[in-house]
Amino acid sequence: MTTPTPSAAAGPALHSAVLDWYSQHGRDLPWRDPDCTPWGIYLSEVMSQQTPVARVQPVWERWLQRWPTPAALAADSPGEAVRMWDGLGYPRRALRLWESARVMVEQHGGQVPRDHEDLLALPGVGAYTAAAVASFAYEDPRTVVDTNVRRVLARTVTGTQHAAPALTAAEMRLAQASMPADRDDANAWNAASMELGALICTARSPKCLECPVVHLCAWQLAGRPEHEGPARRGQAWHGTDRQVRGRIVQLLRESPDPVSRGALGTAWPDDESKLERCLAALVDDGLVEPRGGDRYSLPS
DNA sequence: TAGGCGTGGCT
DNA sequence: TAGCCAAGCCT
Numbered sequence: 001m002t003t004p005t006p007s008a009a010a011g012p013a014l015h016s017a018v019l020d021w022y023s024q025h026g027r028d029l030p031w032r033d034p035d036c037t038p039w040g041i042y043l044s045e046v047m048s049q050q051t052p053v054a055r056v057q058p059v060w061e062r063w064l065q066r067w068p069t070p071a072a073l074a075a076d077s078p079g080e081a082v083r084m085w086d087g088l089g090y091p092r093r094a095l096r097l098w099e100s101a102r103v104m105v106e107q108h109g110g111q112v113p114r115d116h117e118d119l120l121a122l123p124g125v126g127a128y129t130a131a132a133v134a135s136f137a138y139e140d141p142r143t144v145v146d147t148n149v150r151r152v153l154a155r156t157v158t159g160t161q162h163a164a165p166a167l168t169a170a171e172m173r174l175a176q177a178s179m180p181a182d183r184d185d186a187n188a189w190n191a192a193s194m195e196l197g198a199l200i201c202t203a204r205s206p207k208c209l210e211c212p213v214v215h216l217c218a219w220q221l222a223g224r225p226e227h228e229g230p231a232r233r234g235q236a237w238h239g240t241d242r243q244v245r246g247r248i249v250q251l252l253r254e255s256p257d258p259v260s261r262g263a264l265g266t267a268w269p270d271d272e273s274k275l276e277r278c279l280a281a282l283v284d285d286g287l288v289e290p291r292g293g294d295r296y297s298l299p300s
Numbered sequence: 301t302a303g304g305c306g307t308g309g310c311t
Numbered sequence: 312t313a314g315c316c317a318a319g320c321c322t
Binding site for chain 2: 089165166204205235241243
């Protein structure tokens with residue numbers, strides 16, 4: 001089966017403009033420090049999945065201070081990882097981080113693996129994170145495709161306001177075809193195109209007046225056409241299982257000791273069956289551990 | 301492959 | 312104000 005080549009891709013002019021912009025305007029994030037370890041970079045990538053940088057940074061500092069290596073984290077309890085996760089959201093990421101630290105100790109000599117396939121095999125690591133760690137920690141220029149890159153390419157190359165709701169094969173091919181040939185440029189492009197999407201080419205109100213590539217942006221040249229097709233539906237929140245789960249885990253995070261079933265009931269007083277279902281699901285997920293005596297805690 | 305999975309800041 | 316949105320992953 002043949003894979004069609006994209007009719008257009010980011011070229012040298014786009015590359016150099018974005019790379020120049022990044023060298024001047026890229027944020028001075030601690031995990032971009034040349035002395036940052038692969039473990040520090042790995043932590044930053046997982047924490048940043050669906051969570052803004054501003055909230056990640058203080059938690060990242062605390063994690064790295066307490067657990068400077070994969071072995072240090074693996075030697076602690078998964079519950080402590082969930083507790084230290086604080087309010088970053090999606091606490092299963094903390095659990096998978098702990099599990100992946102154990103895999104690093106048992107299978108990779110206590111190091112973040114270099115090999116792309118080994119990275120992809122870690123729990124909680126998908127296509128984006130594997131490529132990002134390979135590129136940013138080990139200068140292995142994999143194609144990094146996150147929501148920022150997708151939006152930047154959708155606008156500058158494809159000429160549409162938004163990328164598709166979910167990553168498509170065509171987008172992946174476009175991103176691969178858009179990588180600079182030079183290895184160092186490719187790694188810098190991965191960071192720079194993400195950064196442009198995060199700071200300038202934003203989803204809601206893009207700062208086109210400040211954009212370094214506004215003069216060659218396909219969406220701009222087409223007159224900034226409005227998004228066509230069905231409106232993207234946001235996630236429901238109030239009254240969902242996720243809200244209830246969040247409250248239960250928050251109660252357990254804030255308590256140094258196991259919490260009684262009765263006390264957990266305050267997480268959702270109006271619907272006992274919903275609370276019971278969410279608690280059971282959390283236990284099933286490994287985020288909550290029954291301790292006997294009708295008490296519960298984070299996993300030990 | 302569409303939907304579940306947290307949290308909080310911004311407009 | 313009430314959505315919208317944020318460096319995704321997993322099933």
